Every structure is written in structure tokens, then in C-alpha cells.
Amino acid sequence: MNQEVVETSIEDAEEAGRPFLPNHVVEEMGVIFLVTGIIMIIASLLRPEEVGLPHIFFAGAHEMADVVAPWFAGLVILLVVIFLLALPFLDRSEERHPFKRLLFIIIMLGIILVWLVFTILGF
Amino acid sequence: MAEESESSMSKLLSGLGGIFTKVRDWIVSRSGLEDFMGETKQKKVPKHALNPVYCLGGVTFVALVVLGLTGLYLAGLYRPTVLEAQQSIQQISDVPFGFYMKSIHSWAANLTIIAILLHTLRVFITGSYKKPREFTWLSGVILLVLTFSFVLTGYILPMDERADVTRETLSGVLGGVKDIPLLGDVFGWLAGGAQEALTGAYWLHVTLLPLGGALFLVFHFYMIRKHGISGPL
Ligand code: HEM
Numbered sequence: 435m436n437q438e439v440v441e442t443s444i445e446d447a448e449e450a451g452r453p454f455l456p457n458h459v460v461e462e463m464g465v466i467f468l469v470t471g472i473i474m475i476i477a478s479l480l481r482p483e484e485v486g487l488p489h490i491f492f493a494g495a496h497e498m499a500d501v502v503a504p505w506f507a508g509l510v511i512l513l514v515v516i517f518l519l520a521l522p523f524l525d526r527s528e529e530r531h532p533f534k535r536l537l538f539i540i541i542m543l544g545i546i547l548v549w550l551v552f553t554i555l556g557f
Numbered sequence: 558m559a560e561e562s563e564s565s566m567s568k569l570l571s572g573l574g575g576i577f578t579k580v581r582d583w584i585v586s587r588s589g590l591e592d593f594m595g596e597t598k599q600k601k602v603p604k605h606a607l608n609p610v611y612c613l614g615g616v617t618f619v620a621l622v623v624l625g626l627t628g629l630y631l632a633g634l635y636r637p638t639v640l641e642a643q644q645s646i647q648q649i650s651d652v653p654f655g656f657y658m659k660s661i662h663s664w665a666a667n668l669t670i671i672a673i674l675l676h677t678l679r680v681f682i683t684g685s686y687k688k689p690r691e692f693t694w695l696s697g698v699i700l701l702v703l704t705f706s707f708v709l710t711g712y713i714l715p716m717d718e719r720a721d722v723t724r725e726t727l728s729g730v731l732g733g734v735k736d737i738p739l740l741g742d743v744f745g746w747l748a749g750g751a752q753e754a755l756t757g758a759y760w761l762h763v764t765l766l767p768l769g770g771a772l773f774l775v776f777h778f779y780m781i782r783k784h785g786i787s788g789p790l
Contacts, residue, residue: 444788447603454600465612469619473668477660491670491708496726504729511730518698521681522691530684531790542681 490557494549497556514545605789613676614781618774620669624707625767627662630654635714637759639752642716666708673704685787693780696773703770706761713758716751724754 452458498507525538532539585591605611634652636645649655677697680686686694712723728747735741735748746757 444603444785447605447789448601451601451603452607453598454602455598458602462615465615466619469616469668470623473620473623473661473665477664478657480664481660492723492726495730496722499726499729504726505733508730508733515698515702518701519695522686522688522694525684525687528687530687530787532682532684535684 490553493556494552497552501552501555517541517545603786603789606786610675610679611786613672613679617669617672617676620665620672621770621774623665624662624669627658627665628763628767630658631662632763637714637755639716639755642714642755646715666711669704670708673701677701683787683790687787690780690784690787693777693784696777696780699773700770700777703766703773707766707770710758710762710766713755714762716755724751 495507495511498510521538525535527535529535585594631649634645634649634655636642646659649659680694680697709723709727713720724747731744731747734744744757746753749757
């Protein structure tokens, strides 16, 4: 019965939450050690140049530049950045639930899909 | 006997604890941390924000700090000239921890990209860019552009095969920019010769991008602190 209130108000969510000091800070320290630990373990086991992971992030842009035209790839990237910058001013409703902002979810999915397709083609 | 040493042990410990408390109180009162600490002590992390996807901004930050520290080390050993770049990078492996620092720098960069993309996705899905967090989002988008610029300029530094491909693609993708008056001056090096491109990339990688990144990070965190984390969906 209390459920609904907890779901909608930040004050109640905070009330049910966890103290920042020291509980949360201690856990954050744990996460920091975990993250740096993972980086250090991978770094000591694998030479970065042998894995070639970095290429994946830019393979899509390379492929688009190859298949269409370099300036077109530049334009698309510029438009995506402009879209991201403008997003809070385009999507002005109070709704935050993803299913209630379908238009913007679809646009974002479209961007991700195009990126994935070109990445797969380019790899 | 055992009891006696135990009690003198606990005396020592409580004495040390007392000194610690005094030093802490002194630092807190002199530095003006008092208000900040008081406020922070009251703070609670809302239940919905304990979900691990709310950790991704923090993970990005940790990876960036690792990049900054290892980058400082590498900058002292790298030589940004066409003739020496590749050789100096190979020589880093001969220095104590050199290879390790290079490897960590590179892996932390990969982690940063993955974490920042997932963080952006989290913030998008939870609609956290909406009123009143527009500035948090805007500074985030700028941080995203800066992060990718970091990676691209970083690719050019080793002057290997990947550097050539990156330079070629960049000058194609940004081809029109060099004709625009002010932007052309900043990015003109892309269309220049190999040394010009290397100098430009190195300059961006170790001065303008870190400065800009630090500035927008501080602003990002200030905004998050000001508005608090967005409420549950
Ligand atoms: C250098 C990279 C970045 C760092 C270190 C960073 C760090 C953080 C941290 C620590 C938080 C607190 C909550 C969380 O971790 O989820 C946060 C929140 C936020 N970030 Fe970032 N961020 C970065 C990039 C971005 C980007 C690229 C965007 C969007 C395009 C963004 C938009 C936001 C927004 C809107 C919030 C508020 C979320 C809320 O209130 O629920 N940030 N950021």
C-alpha cells in the first residue's frame, strides 16, 4: 500500500535509502578498487594491440565514410551530437518513463541500430 | 599479566583515537569543511539509485582518473616527432612499469568508452535529462565529445598504421572544417603533413582536452550535487 508513494517521490525514496556516510562511501570505495583492479588484471594479461578492441568503436564511422562519403559520415555524426544537445529542449513533457516517450526512444534506437549495422559491416 | 597488557593496549588505542579525532576536528573547522560534512552526513542515497546502473558515471570517472595518472607517467617518456614517436613508445617498455603503464592506459581508455556510452544510455532511459537537469545533460554531451576526441588524438600519437588510418578518416570526415575561418585554424593541422598532425594531436591530447575535460567534469558534478539524483520512474 505504501508502494505507490515510494515509487513516485524522491523524498520517500531517500527515506527508504541508505546513508551516504559511511555506508555508501564504503561501498563506492569497493567499486573503485574493483574497477582499478579489473583494469590492472586485464592490462597485465593482455597486450592491447593484440586484442584490437579499440577498432570496434570507430569501425562504424570508417565504414560509413568508405561506403557513402567522408563528409556524409561527418554530417551524420554532427547531426547526432546536435540531436543529443537539443534533446532536453525537444522532449519537454514531464514523462520520464521510457514507454511514455516512444518517439524519442525510437529515434535513439534508430541511431544505435545504424551505428551497429555499420560497425558490423566495417568489422 | 595478559589482562594488564590488554588494558594498556586499549589505553594506547583510545589515546591514538583521541589524537585522530582532534586532528580531524581541527582540519574540519579550519578548512570550512564543517558545513559540507554536516550536510553530507544527513544525505541518504535513494533506494532506486542503489541499482548498479547508477554506478556507471562513477566508473567512468574512476577510469578517467586512472587515465590521467598513467598519462602523466607516459607523457614524460613519449616524444611527439614523426621520427621518434614509434621508437619512444617501444622504449617505454624498457623502463620499470613502463609496459604496464601503457597497457593500463590503453585498457582504461576502452573501459571509459564502454562506461560512458552505458552511462549515457542509463540517463536517457530514465529520462534524467529533463527539467531541471538540462545543464547536467549538456555538460555530459560535451564530455562525450571530449572523450571521443581524446581517443582519436590518442590513436594518432604512436604514428603506426592505425594512426595513418585515423588521420586519413579524420581529414575526410572533417574535410570541410578547414575552410571555416576560426575552426580551420584549430583543426587545420588535420589536413597538414604528418608532423603537423602529430603536433596538433599531441597538443590537444595533453593540454586542451584535459583542461576542458576537467572544467566540464567539475561543472557536471556541481550540477549533480545541486539537483540531486533524479527520482524513481
Ligand atoms: C566524463 C564522463 C562522465 C562522468 C565522469 C559522469 C559522471 C556522472 C556521475 C558520477 C553521475 C551520478 C549518477 C550516475 O553515476 O549515474 C552522473 C549523472 C548524470 N550524468 Fe554523467 N558523467 C559523464 C558523462 C555524461 C554524459 C556523456 C551524459 C549524457 C550525454 C551525462 C549525463 C548525466 C546526467 C543527465 C546525470 C544526472 C542523472 C540523474 O539525475 O539521474 N553524463 N554523471
